[in-house]
Structure formats: structure tokens, C-alpha cells
Amino acid sequence: MHAIKGLIVASCLAATLAGCDPAKGGGEAPPHATDTAPTPSQTSLIAVPVNADIAPLKRELERAIPKTLWTINRRERACVEPQRVKLFGKKVKVTPAIPCTIVGQVTRGALRMRGEGNEIVVDVPLHARISARDVGGVLKGETATGSAMAHARVRVDLTSDWRLQGKARISYGWTNPPGIDFLGQRITFTDEADEKLRPVIRDVEREVNREIARINIRAQAADIWRQAFTTIELNRENPPVWMRVTPQRILFGGFRVNGLRLDLNLAVEAVTESFVSNRPQDPAPTPLPRLVREMPKPHFDVRVPVIADYAQLEPVIARALAKRSLRPFDLPAVGPVDARIGKVTVYGAPDNKIAVGVDMDVLSVGAKRAPTRGRVWLTARPVNKPGSAEVRFTDLHINGDTNGIKGDIFVLLAQQPDFAPMITDALTQNFTRDLTELEAKIRRAIDQRREGDFVIRTRIDSFETGEIKAYGNGLYLPVRMVGAASIDYRPAK
Structure with missing residues (x-):
């Protein structure tokens, strides 16, 4: 009985490969997710030393x-x-x-x-x-x-x-x-x-x-406060990353005398938001608030989202599968088959998963007939360990049914031990490389730069990755940069 059933399945699969009953693919496409990755925000305390000239006092x-x-x-x-x-x-x-x-x-x-x-x-x-x-x-x-x-x-x-x-x-x-x-x-x-x-x-x-x-400190502080409502470029392109600064309070921690200069120790407490997009609109300035007499240790704390657009992941997966398809796949009860990889479609699926659709032409090795064309759909949840950019995929699901006489050749192929892991490996390498490049770009971009009347100096002490999640608009990996930042007020003369 088992032998007869196996023969019927093999005959049906062989007929499918021969083109007598073209497969429609591995089930229906998963629904599209409609949610978007959050815009991360955090409170930073940016040192803003203000210098007052006391030479007139001496004169x-x-x-x-x-x-x-x-x-x-x-x-x-x-x-x-x-x-x-x-x-x-x-x-x-x-x-x-x-x-x-x-x-x-x-x-x-x-x-x-x-x-x-x-x-x-x-x-x-x-x-x-x-x-x-x-x-x-x-x-x-x-x-x-x-x-x-x-x-x-x-x-x-x-x-x-x-x-x-x-x-x-x-x-x-x-x-x-x-x-x-x-x-x-x-x-x-x-x-x-x-x-x-x-x-x-x-x-x-x-x-x-x-x-x-x-000595008019208020006028200088008001100018600094107004200009601190700004947007700073962290990375110019691939991808463009911006940080929007919205001051909340201005703090005073005393002063020191440096020659004929009075150095006031001020800091702006601000909400810092990061965007992977074109330059967002600058926040609207508010009037100079009253001075707060306290001075915690200044710190720079920014969440930078590393968002991988799904369209950018499609060629990465296609190249990895095309490389594997140079060798035949050995399918149970079918034997070796050649699979030519076509279009790869990637998008966000519900429940923080990604959906990967792969178009393939499949033909038994040595067959002279036209290949069977179809598409297989996979869904999986991306995960990573805290602090690591190495991405793994769990909860893997291949759409379709391989039971019975109507078994799907494309589902069988997707279930091969080296098919889904190859997709995972390609995405893991891509994320690790992109994150390393982004860190280097951001360090260079914000080390020291002029924005209007400000010279901004930033030191990044740690660069930490958060938990990866799939949203409707891309794979989202939050990155936290912690360090110190200062803004020297140097208006153009």
C-alpha cells in the first residue's frame, strides 16, 4: 500500500515537472503589514559653554x-x-x-x-x-x-x-x-x-x-536657545539619517574665569529624534525659559534606526539563491532538479515577520521539456541577541501543502536544508556590514562640524544595537549611541 502511494506521488511530481500540470506556487501570498517603524527619541544633555568678555571690566x-x-x-x-x-x-x-x-x-x-x-x-x-x-x-x-x-x-x-x-x-x-x-x-x-x-x-x-x-548674558543665551532647535545630518546617503534636536530646558552649573573671559557652564536638555529619510522639518523654537540651577553630567544619548528597505534586500537574497542554483537540488522522491531563480519579492508581514516570495523555473536534470514555473512564499520572524547585529530567523513557515498526491514541488524545494538558511545568511551578512559602515559614517559625520553659529563636537563612547523587528516599511534595528556632546557658540563676525 505504501509503495503504491509513493509511486502515485512520484508519478504526479514527475508529471508536474514535465509541465502537464503546472504548479501555481506555494500557496497564497501572505498579507502585507501596514505598521511603520517608530521614530526613536531620547533625552540628551548637551554642553553649551557660553563665553562672556570681561575685558571691559578691567578697562x-x-x-x-x-x-x-x-x-x-x-x-x-x-x-x-x-x-x-x-x-x-x-x-x-x-x-x-x-x-x-x-x-x-x-x-x-x-x-x-x-x-x-x-x-x-x-x-x-x-x-x-x-x-x-x-x-x-x-x-x-x-x-x-x-x-x-x-x-x-x-x-x-x-x-x-x-x-x-x-x-x-x-x-x-x-x-x-x-x-x-x-x-x-x-x-x-x-x-x-x-x-x-x-x-x-x-x-x-x-x-x-x-x-x-x-554683561548681557540673556541675549547670548536667547540666541543659542533659538538656534538649538535644529536638525543635524548624521549620514548623507545610503541611507540618509537625520537627528532633530528639540530643547526642553537650559541648565546652569557655575562658571570659571579664563583670562579675560568668563566661561559659563550651560547645558541644553533636549529631545533628540532620529529619522531615516529626507531632512525633517526643524522644530519650532520656543521663548528662552528661566534658568535651572542644576547640572547633571552632560551626556549624548541618541537612538539611530538602521532601517533596511525591503527592496534593498531583494537583490541580496536573489544573488545568494542564484549562486546556490548553480548546483542541482536533490528532492525526495523526485531526484535532482535544476532551479533557475527569478524575481524575489520581500515585504513586511503581520506579527513582525517578513514575507519572501521567490519565483523559480524548475526542471528535472537532463529533461528536454519546458521548465515548470511557480512561486514559493516563506514567512519568518527576524531575531537577534541583545547588542548583536547578527540576525537569525525563527518561526519559519512555508506556504503550501506537501501532503497527498497534489504535493507542491516548490514547497519541497523551499524545504531543502540549504534553501532558507541561505536567505538567512545573506541577510545576516548584509546587516552586519551595513551596521559597521553606518557606525563609521556617523562617527565621521558628527565628530566635529559647524551648523550655523555652532561648532558641534561629539564623542561616542558606546554603539549598541537593540532588538530587530520587521515593520511594514522595513526591517528595523535600533542603535543607541552614548557619549558626550558640546556646542561652542561661534557666531560669524
Whole structure:
């Protein structure tokens, strides 16, 4: 009974190959999926250092603070106090108080500005030249010199409404107190100098605060905020990849003084979206928000979709199958057959699967008759391990029925051990190569580039692949790039 049934099946298959009952293919085509791959978005914190020129502060202080800070010319009744000795338990004056005339002046040198942490330091070098004349008729003139360094320390703060404020404090000390030696005594003049310097110190503090308030950070921040709503090209073609940046907040993490430049540590917190398409429209800018006083570590976090258009996969599969078809396929109960591969059709099927249709001309080896033409349909679900671009296909299904006397020659051929794996291998190699090339392209594209008034620098620390899925518009493999990014504001002059 089994032998008879096998003979009937073999006879029918042979007749099919001979063309007496042409096959219609491996069942009906699977339905088309209508869903689309998502547009990935993520929040990134992009460092945007802002530089404020504080050279005007130095120029204004140089103008406002006179070179000669004060002068003195006065008669003192006791430049040298009376000298006393202890005699019979009492102090007895042995020399009288010695009067003198004190003349002199204190001048300043060139101002120096520097930064210490988050403070602006204005160094004011002081030089005193003081003379004591007519000291008791003994000294006709003795000159004392001394030096000091005054420091105006300004702690700068940026308010939430973008106003720059400075709080100054003044300190100074005599590195060489002015004084003269006379009759074994040291006559110093620091008290006189200190008294004259107090109003000068207050003037320095007032000028510093006034000039700090004149620095317009808000205008620069508003320009940066407006231009940060942009779209950046990550890859020019094959495929075109764009990243759209939509700022959400602007954060402040303090500042540092670098020479005559105030470097504010700002960062834009933005939603970064990636598109595999033509350039998307730039997002609409919003007004400059209030400043947020916090600064997490800046990070660049972008999801870049690697989408393989199904049309691009068709020639990949066709080439792999054409190479295999150079050798006959050995089919059960039929024997060796030649299969000439025709059109390959690939599209997305429901349930995150892909559908592959292969047109074939099949003919028994050595047969002289016309080949049998038909199409076989396969569906499969693409999968990959986390972090890997190596794609495998599971849940493989071949449309058609091989049971009974109406067995389908094309289904039998598709069930050959090296038919479906060859398709899988071709797609795996294609994805791995494309992903490697895309990573290299993106690294080159965003390493450093100018966009309008910005110079963008990006460092990618990791390049991770996500889970592959099939959608109606292509095979989708999300790639996550993590690193750091900064935007230097350099408007064209």
C-alpha cells in the first residue's frame, strides 16, 4: 500500500515537472503589514559653554581708579613717643616726644585680573612713598617706601531671569609696611595708609559690581536657545539619517574665569529624534525659559534606526539563491532538479515577520521539456541577541501543502536544508556590514562640524544595537549611541 502511494506521488511530481500540470506556487501570498517603524527619541544633555568678555571690566576699573590714590602732608606732634625709664619704681621721661612733618603718597600699578575657581580676582598693586621731615630738628628728611597688594574678589551669580550679579569683597595686606628707623625706633605709616585706602577700596567694589551687571548674558543665551532647535545630518546617503534636536530646558552649573573671559557652564536638555529619510522639518523654537540651577553630567544619548528597505534586500537574497542554483537540488522522491531563480519579492508581514516570495523555473536534470514555473512564499520572524547585529530567523513557515498526491514541488524545494538558511545568511551578512559602515559614517559625520553659529563636537563612547523587528516599511534595528556632546557658540563676525 505504501509503495503504491509513493509511486502515485512520484508519478504526479514527475508529471508536474514535465509541465502537464503546472504548479501555481506555494500557496497564497501572505498579507502585507501596514505598521511603520517608530521614530526613536531620547533625552540628551548637551554642553553649551557660553563665553562672556570681561575685558571691559578691567578697562573701566583702570579708568575709574586713579593712579595716585592719596597724598599726605601734615604735622605730627609725636612721631616718636617720649622715652621713659623706670627709676625708684616709677617711669621717668628721659626724652621728649619728637614732632615731625609727614609727606608722601600712595600710587597703584597696573591692574591684573585672574580667576580662582568661581571668583574674579582683581589685583591692585599699591606702592607707598612717605617721608618724615624735620624730626625734632635732627632729621632733615627720611624716606620710607612700602608695598601692598589689594584684592577685589567678585563672586558672580546668574539669576533665574538671566541677570549677572557680582558680590565683591576686598582684602589687602602690606607686603612691606612703609616705615623708617630713627633713634632705635621703627616709625611705620600703615595706619595713615589704611585710613586713606578705605574709600578707594569701596570705589573698587562699586565699580566691579556695576560692570558685572552690564554683561548681557540673556541675549547670548536667547540666541543659542533659538538656534538649538535644529536638525543635524548624521549620514548623507545610503541611507540618509537625520537627528532633530528639540530643547526642553537650559541648565546652569557655575562658571570659571579664563583670562579675560568668563566661561559659563550651560547645558541644553533636549529631545533628540532620529529619522531615516529626507531632512525633517526643524522644530519650532520656543521663548528662552528661566534658568535651572542644576547640572547633571552632560551626556549624548541618541537612538539611530538602521532601517533596511525591503527592496534593498531583494537583490541580496536573489544573488545568494542564484549562486546556490548553480548546483542541482536533490528532492525526495523526485531526484535532482535544476532551479533557475527569478524575481524575489520581500515585504513586511503581520506579527513582525517578513514575507519572501521567490519565483523559480524548475526542471528535472537532463529533461528536454519546458521548465515548470511557480512561486514559493516563506514567512519568518527576524531575531537577534541583545547588542548583536547578527540576525537569525525563527518561526519559519512555508506556504503550501506537501501532503497527498497534489504535493507542491516548490514547497519541497523551499524545504531543502540549504534553501532558507541561505536567505538567512545573506541577510545576516548584509546587516552586519551595513551596521559597521553606518557606525563609521556617523562617527565621521558628527565628530566635529559647524551648523550655523555652532561648532558641534561629539564623542561616542558606546554603539549598541537593540532588538530587530520587521515593520511594514522595513526591517528595523535600533542603535543607541552614548557619549558626550558640546556646542561652542561661534557666531560669524
